[in-house]
Amino acid sequence: MQFVVLFTVGFLTSGFSLPMPREAGEISEKQWKEAQNYLNNFYASDTEKELSNFEDKIKKMQRFFGLSITGVMNPNIMEIMKQPRCGLPDIAPSGFTLFPGPRKWTSKIVTYRIAIYTNQLRHSRVDSIVYRAFNMWSRETTLYFKRVPRGPADIIIRFARRAHGDNYPFDGPGGTLAHAFTPGPDIGGDAHFDDDEKWTEGYKSGINLPFVVTHELGHSLGLSHSSNPNAVMYPTYNKNDPWDFQLSQDDIRRIQQLYGKKRNVWDIYYREENTPS
Known part of the structure; x- marks a missing residue:
């Protein structure tokens, strides 16, 4: 009996682990x-x-x-x-969906504010990057974006490290790069960027901030991830992605499904002037 007991104890303490699942x-x-x-x-x-x-x-x-x-x-x-990637799930991103129904802004003018900057780039460069990212989406939709210097805004943008008050802490360099919440009140629409990443602009080593900002603002406008590897809304970040990127046809089609297509002003004027009375 003593032998059996000793054998059992040795078996349990020998570093034995269960077999890996299929x-x-x-x-x-x-x-x-x-x-x-x-x-x-x-x-x-x-x-x-x-x-x-x-x-x-x-x-x-x-x-x-x-x-x-x-x-x-x-x-x-x-x-x-x-691969480094966006922090939003690829399916059922309920934690970042703050209200039921269509995830979109109801106003044609959406305000934004940059609350906390990164120290890795000049503030003026970050301002320019965010402006260009919003403009990329605005060119394809009926939305217009207005920056406010202080106070409330629909979309609040900030850089942060680790835990930053939204129950979705960052994980340091690599891994999760950023996340954003779908349109809605309070934290809805806000976009957060991990300041432990090496943010760059142009052909430099590091993470292309213009690309990631454009991706996250797509979430701020209501888009989920795309499985199209050519889309800005693809979830993973590839260092070989072009720095002079544009929205793909998949990105454009999906954002226009939410907000419609921007009509050319001159086309509207021409149609009104030439419509029989």
Whole structure:
């Protein structure tokens, strides 16, 4: 009996761990823990719990990124998981949706304010980057954007580190770059950027701030992530993305579904002048 007891204790304290589940594929135990966190953050719907079916979540991710749907982890999925990305989930971003119904602004004029700047770029450069990002969306929609120097605004923009008061803390360099909330009152529409990232402008090493700002403001206007790798609203950041980027046709189509297409003033004038009375 003494032998059995000693054997049992030795068995339990020898570093024995349960076998990896089938859906983990051939990745390591450390990678599997990282993958579980990623899947819980970006592919768990409201009704799913922390210990829900990871095979189903893997399939959702594979479907979103246009991969073979196997429900099993592989090196391609791990590579995607390692890429810097937006902090919003790719499905059911309920934590960033603050009210039911259509996620859009009802006013044609949307105000914004930059509340906290990064020290990595001059304030005037950040002002210019944000202005150009708003203008990129404005050219394709019926919306107009107005900057206010102080006080309330529809969209508040700020740079922050780690925990910053919205229950969605940043994680330091790499990983999550930024996040934004869908249109609505209070924090609705606000966009936050991780100031632990190396923000740059132009052809330099680091994260292209104009690209990330344009992406996050798409969320501030009500857009979810796109599975089109050419879209600004694609969730992951690729250092090979062009610095002189433009909105893709997918981005334009989706924003116009929310707000309509901007009509050319001269076209309106011509139509009114030439319409039979």
